[in-house]
């Protein structure tokens with residue numbers, strides 16, 4: 001992998017849908033400001049447990065988030081000025097520079113402020129330093145003993161994170177596949193439409 005990180009064997013032959021569902025995405029996929037119990041519940045509904053949640057959240061070691069996905073942490077729910085106390089104040093000040101109260105919704109920010117282009121366990125170190133970007137990242141440390149322990153373990157042991165991440169990716173790939181003649185087995189993963 002160009003970014004580093006673990007490899008794993010991808011089981012082939014999964015049947016994928018020919019369509020996408022906006023309501024499915026809105027209802028089934030966790031939102032960045034969901035509470036921890038809600039996120040745990042949404043994972044559990046797909047057969048994914050707490051280890052899967054904390055390990056897969058480590059996917060945020062690469063990539064970006066738009067301002068609109070974490071603005072609430074900077075200015076409070078309903079813009080009431082109640083800044084998220086679990087966000088490092090220096091980091092919050094930096095974020096506010098390009099993520100104002102209104103406007104700039106699409107401005108992009110690294111999900112991992114230290115090593116955005118490396119797949120590593122820095123994400124967990126960020127969380128320990130209150131530098132997790134999304135609420136859903138930081139609450140892994142602050143809202144449950146079980147998820148907190150895993151954050152500490154992955155920060156201390158990158159090999160363990162890689163091992164769990166790879167296993168959880170295979171589990172995630174096996175979520176309710178289509179069967180029979182429904183959907184298709186992708187021959188070209190990069191195909192974006194069927195026209």
Ligand code: HEM
Nearest residue numbers: 030031032039056057059060062063064065066069134136
């Ligand atoms: C715990 C539940 C999760 C929540 C609430 C969540 C939320 C988000 C949000 C809000 C963004 C930024 C989207 C935007 O602003 O446009 C994002 C980006 C991303 N997420 Fe997650 N995510 C979750 C789980 C995962 C999982 C399981 C993976 C994969 C293992 C993952 C991988 C990524 C990646 C790679 C990006 C960056 C995409 C890019 O740069 O274009 N996330 N996530």
